Amino acid sequence: MNMIKKLTKHGNSLAIIIDRAVLNLLKIDADTPLDISTDGQVLVISPVRDDAHRDKFKKALESTNRGSSISGFLSLNGFEIEADEEEFEKIILAVAEGKFHKAEVAEFFRKNHILDDA
Secondary structure, eight states: OOOOOOOEEETTEEEOOOOHHHHHHTTOOTTOOEEEEESSSOEEEEEOOOHHHHHHHHHHHHHHTIIIIIHHHHHHTTEEEOSOHHHHHHHHHHHHTTOSOHHHHHHHHHHHEEEOOO
16 A cells, blocks of 8 residues: 655644554554654654564564565566455465465465556
């Protein structure tokens, strides 16, 4: 999901308004702590999860190398995954834990891809 947003003046600072649909998708409410990080060029805002969950997910991402190669490859070839973040996370964790194999992963991508007409 990509969105283009403009910052809004908030006192002496700037704020970003996040649409309710995105907040609901990520299970974020007004009390959810957010982790804000940057590499100097990109700003990343994500809900804080417990350390065990974060470590497990990070390990799963590294294990499947989804972070850049799969999503980058799919994007470059006109594909977008339509599964929600939670479902995608479950698949990645299952692959990392050896619970899902090639056939199940292929079926997941077959069921959840959108071919870009551009």
